[in-house]
Amino acid sequence: MDTSTDKKKDNLTEEDVARYLRNHPGFFLKHEDLLADLKLSQDRGKAVSLTERQASILRERNMEMRTRLSSLLENAQRNDVLFEKTKALILALVDARRADELSNAFCQHLTENFQIDAASVIVFGNPVVSNSRLRVTTESEASAHIGSILKNNKAICGNLRESEIQFLFGERNVDKVGSAAVVPLHRDRPLGVIAIGSRDPQHFQSSMDTLFLGYIAEVINRCLPRLLKA
Incomplete structure (x- = not known):
């Protein structure tokens, strides 16, 4: 057995x-x-x-x-x-055939199609009077107001100081922005900055992926120098 x-x-x-x-x-x-x-x-x-x-x-x-x-x-x-x-x-x-057309297109599409409460394009150069959404300011003036945002030349998301919001979006839009995403524009040299804002303080957070906005910034980086020369 x-x-x-x-x-x-x-x-x-x-x-x-x-x-x-x-x-x-x-x-x-x-x-x-x-x-x-x-x-x-x-x-x-x-x-x-x-x-x-x-x-x-x-x-x-x-x-x-x-x-x-x-x-x-x-x-x-x-x-x-x-x-x-x-x-x-x-x-x-x-x-876009002019810089102001590019700025208007950016702001209009973002606010109408992407549920964004405020958007702006700021270009570095000699300030001019214009009825478009394009804002032109000197690089030194921008550095004085948003120098901490520009210094790393990278996209940032989160809550901004009221003075930064006012510079980026204008005084009348301060109440519309609880949080924001900002991307410096650069093509061989600093060109300006684009910004989008939301009323919701939690909408844009520092941990967010900025791939989409960075992609849009790359397109503007390639279009803007040609339009500024025109």
Whole structure:
């Protein structure tokens, strides 16, 4: 008598049984009579057959997969809408024939299509009187007001001081800006700065990804020098 084999059988664990069944998914096809004897208890204590339990699990997984698919479709639709809005903005920037047209296009698209409460483009140069949204100021004047924003030449997000908000968006828009995102413009030399603001103090935070605004800034960096020369 092989006692070692008997001892090994006696030492079988639940994990061994589960592993065997997982490796032999057709086991119950050969032993259908066992299915009728297997019972599983639900939360309410009612016993159900293995087949009923399997059907219940499959229904739950099916509902979960439908929820995931619905979420993916919603994200795809949102991405499509965002792509179309971004494309329209980029084309408007590229089609601008003057710097003030570029500024007006930027501010209009951001406030109308991207749920932004305030937007501005500030260009470094000799100040001129204009009815457009383009603001022109000297680099030294900008440094005096937003020097901490310009010094790293990187996009920043978060809460700004009232004096910074006033310089970037104008005195009449101070109440519209609780938080903001700002990107310095640079193409071989400092060109200016773009800024967008929200009434919500938590909308723009320092941890936010600035990829989108940085992308828009790159487009303006390439268009603006040509327009300023014109």
